[in-house]
Amino acid sequence: MERNRPQILITNDDGYAAKGLRKLVTLMRTLGDVTLISTDEVMSAKSHSCTIRERIYVRLVHEEEGFKEYRCNGTPVDCVKLGYQKLMPTPPDLVVSGINHGMNAATTVVYSGTIGAVIEACMNDLNAIGYSLFSLDPDADFDHLDTFILEITKKVLKEGLPKGVCLNVNFPKRSEEPIKGIKVCRQAACRWVEYFNDHFDEKGVQYYDLEGTFESDDVMPDTDLWALQNNYISVVPTCFDWTAHSQIVPMKEFEQISIKP
Numbered sequence: 001m002e003r004n005r006p007q008i009l010i011t012n013d014d015g016y017a018a019k020g021l022r023k024l025v026t027l028m029r030t031l032g033d034v035t036l037i038s039t040d041e042v043m044s045a046k047s048h049s050c051t052i053r054e055r056i057y058v059r060l061v062h063e064e065e066g067f068k069e070y071r072c073n074g075t076p077v078d079c080v081k082l083g084y085q086k087l088m089p090t091p092p093d094l095v096v097s098g099i100n101h102g103m104n105a106a107t108t109v110v111y112s113g114t115i116g117a118v119i120e121a122c123m124n125d126l127n128a129i130g131y132s133l134f135s136l137d138p139d140a141d142f143d144h145l146d147t148f149i150l151e152i153t154k155k156v157l158k159e160g161l162p163k164g165v166c167l168n169v170n171f172p173k174r175s176e177e178p179i180k181g182i183k184v185c186r187q188a189a190c191r192w193v194e195y196f197n198d199h200f201d202e203k204g205v206q207y208y209d210l211e212g213t214f215e216s217d218d219v220m221p222d223t224d225l226w227a228l229q230n231n232y233i234s235v236v237p238t239c240f241d242w243t244a245h246s247q248i249v250p251m252k253e254f255e256q257i258s259i260k261p
Contacts, residue, residue, distance in 0.1 A: 006032030013113030020099030046113035076117035095121035098131035106188035122166035188223035
């Protein structure tokens with residue numbers, strides 16, 4: 001049977017009730033048939049983790065024409081794997097993750113469950129986009145993003161993405177001034193400065209929790225952080241090849257190391 005509408009798989013790492021996820025579902029349903037597979041719980045900072053030693057359960061919670069919603073006890077990556085391997089009759093034309101509450105710019109992408117899902121799709125030759133908003137507010141306003149999300153998504157549905165490339169899209173939070181536009185840019189080289197707090201539980205057993213601050217020392221005009229701080233949307237072409245290609249030739253000297261028996 002010919003598919004008349006694009007098949008879109010949606011997931012996120014903020015859980016099924018997140019306002020950003022619901023906004024994304026509403027928008028994507030105007031563009032195609034949607035399969036939503038969301039996590040039962042918040043899965044922030046799960047990165048590319050997947051479930052291999054525990055049972056994964058999925059349940060269908062809602063179905064109507066052009067839309068199915070599943071919930072899963074696994075990670076965002078599990079949701080994508082289950083989507084294209086088990087729950088959709090054909091591979092999706094597009095995988096979309098988000099809209100995340102909180103930015104996934106700079107090196108935060110290393111930790112992000114939102115982007116982990118996008119990378120999983122990309123590794124399996126599926127077009128994929130991650131959308132995030134520079135606001136941690138659970139009741140954040142997403143309405144100013146509608147046109148941008150629809151236009152970016154339609155462009156990818158029409159033209160596709162290069163093999164091995166997905167998109168990491170971050171939006172500035174709503175302000176009195178309209179968004180200035182879109183900047184295609186690089187990921188800023190910033191980092192979290194972290195520390196552990198010492199605590200004791202009700203039984204006197206010591207435990208720790210992690211806190212940190214984000215240190216921005218690479219906010220140049222060609223970076224995603226600069227774009228967000230200056231009221232632009234950042235679009236970072238992202239890949240899963242972690243090879244430092246510039247160092248392959250300089251490090252050829254390692255091939256000269258010999259181990260004597």
